[in-house]
Each structure stands twice: as structure tokens, then as C-alpha cells.
Amino acid sequence: MAVKKYQNTKEISYYMCDRTHTLTLPMLVNLILEVSGEQSEELGLGEEVMQEKGYSWIILQYEFEIDRFPKNKETIEIETYATEYNKLFCYRDFVIRDLTGNELIMIHSTFALFDFTKRKMARIPEEIVVPYKATFNKRVKRTPKPVEIDEEKAYSKPFHVRYFDIDTNQHVNNSKYLDWTLNTLGGEFLSNHKLVYANVKFDKEVYEGQVIQSYVSITENKETSLSAHKIRTEGITNCSASFKWENRT
Known part of the structure; x- marks a missing residue:
């Protein structure tokens, strides 16, 4: 079963950029979450629907592989899709491309479902992930850990x-x-x-x-x-x- 992919284009505005007219990492995160939210809305699982169910998605980890960041006034394509899931975690990728198809940034992310009432992570109900057509894999994916700080130099x-x-x-x-x-x-x-x-x-x-x-x-x-x-x-x-x-x- 092929995963459900979603794409949209976004124009980079000056307020998203730093002093070198380059998109910042925090603004990139805002853009990709906007696009993943658009896909969820399209599948009938937008923010309001999730809140009615008592849930929200929370992000546990990002891994960014960066060739270059987009520039001010550049239009980019953001593609996203959920790759696989288990009882507690959902894994989603994002691909940032320029309009000629060159891959600029690849992002791997780990999401979990948050229960508002219990204020903790919840098991993922089938009906919430089935529309994304991600693959179920009962094993938890091993993701690389960030490098530890050197406490003496910090x-x-x-x-x-x-x-x-x-x-x-x-x-x-x-x-x-x-x-x-x-x-x-x-x-x-x-x-x-x-x-x-x-x-x-x-x-x-x-x-x-x-x-x-x-x-x-x-x-x-x-x-x-x-x-x-x-x-x-x-x-x-x-x-x-x-x-x-x-x-x-």
C-alpha cells in the first residue's frame, strides 16, 4: 500500500529570514507543520477534529539533512507523508525542493499522540492513522540521539x-x-x-x-x-x- 503523500508550495517571506535573507530553522519548522496540518485537514483529521477527540499531535524528535536553506522570495515545494507507525509513535518525513525539483532539505520526524485529559501520551487509535496509509510496524524505530554536551566546556x-x-x-x-x-x-x-x-x-x-x-x-x-x-x-x-x-x- 503506497503512503498518502501531500505537497504544497510556499513562498519565503522576509520575516521568515535572517540577516542574510535566508530562511531560518525555526521558520522552516513552522512551514512544515503548516503543511502537515493541511494534509490532516484534507483527510478529515484537522486540529479541531482532533481536539474534539481529546487529542493533539506532539513532536518528539526531528532530524534534518540540509543541502541549503531557501532564500527570501524563493518559492519551494514541501512534500510530506507518514512512513510508518506503532502503538505509540508515528514517523513522518518532509522533503523540501526548489521549483526545478532539486532536494534542498530532508526531514525525519517522530510524532506521538497527546491526551489532553490525562496530560500524557496515548496509544494511537487505528482510525486516526489509517487515512495516512502508513505502514504498521510493531517495533519502535531506533532514531539517532543528539550528541551530548561537554559539561566542562558548556x-x-x-x-x-x-x-x-x-x-x-x-x-x-x-x-x-x-x-x-x-x-x-x-x-x-x-x-x-x-x-x-x-x-x-x-x-x-x-x-x-x-x-x-x-x-x-x-x-x-x-x-x-x-x-x-x-x-x-x-x-x-x-x-x-x-x-x-x-x-x-
Whole structure:
């Protein structure tokens, strides 16, 4: 059975870009979630329907393989499809292409179903995943873990969780965690490096009013660098990430 694929085009606007007129990673996440939401709406499983059932989808992990990020005013095609699922997790891929068909970014993601009433992950009912035509596989897929930070070399910055960080699912928006991790690197590092791979794992929710600490340690080589990240609140790890960078020449 072929998976159910969905595609849509999006034009990159200036407010999605950084000072180099390049789409940012947090804005990319917002775009792909918009497209996956469009597919769910088309299949009759949009946000309102899911909320009536007492559920929402939450993202547990992203893995990004990046050739290049789109530029301001560039139109891209985003294709998405659920690849497989088990009782607790659903795996979805996203492919970003330019209009000539060149693959720019490949994203692998892991989703889970969140029960609003119980405030915890729920088993995935068949009727919620069948329309996507994903393959059932009872085994949990092994996904690569982000690289651990070097505690001796790590430094951190604090960030406040604000009212507008909360999205319609009543969670801190995924893109905010990426803002916090990337901003800790500082402007000089970000200006001199190109992101080519990212692995982001979400562990525990953060809540409005909390102060998070965004930790990072950087290992620099001649041509590449690796940054390892942790977001923590009161000693609890809320998110882990590692990014591979190429040095800009």
C-alpha cells in the first residue's frame, strides 16, 4: 500500500529570514507543520477534529539533512507523508525542493499522540492513522540521539517562557526551542557557519512563566564544527539537540 503523500508550495517571506535573507530553522519548522496540518485537514483529521477527540499531535524528535536553506522570495515545494507507525509513535518525513525539483532539505520526524485529559501520551487509535496509509510496524524505530554536551566546556543563557510562546495546542511552539538553542551560539558564530545537519529531541514540556537555561558546548575543527545543546529548567532536561556546521569561506 503506497503512503498518502501531500505537497504544497510556499513562498519565503522576509520575516521568515535572517540577516542574510535566508530562511531560518525555526521558520522552516513552522512551514512544515503548516503543511502537515493541511494534509490532516484534507483527510478529515484537522486540529479541531482532533481536539474534539481529546487529542493533539506532539513532536518528539526531528532530524534534518540540509543541502541549503531557501532564500527570501524563493518559492519551494514541501512534500510530506507518514512512513510508518506503532502503538505509540508515528514517523513522518518532509522533503523540501526548489521549483526545478532539486532536494534542498530532508526531514525525519517522530510524532506521538497527546491526551489532553490525562496530560500524557496515548496509544494511537487505528482510525486516526489509517487515512495516512502508513505502514504498521510493531517495533519502535531506533532514531539517532543528539550528541551530548561537554559539561566542562558548556556555557548557558537564560530565556523567559512568554505568553506568545504558547501555540493553539497549548504547548510551547517547537520553533521556540530552536530559537533558544540557536541564539545561545551568538551572532558571530551564526554568521560564520552554515548549518548542514540537525538532530533535535524534545523531552519535557516547559511552561509559561518559567525561566529556561539554554546550554551549549562547541567543538570546532578546520572545516566543520559541532554544537551540542540542552534546554533545562530546574535541573530537568527539556530538550536536547546537536547541530553540524560547515565553516563559511
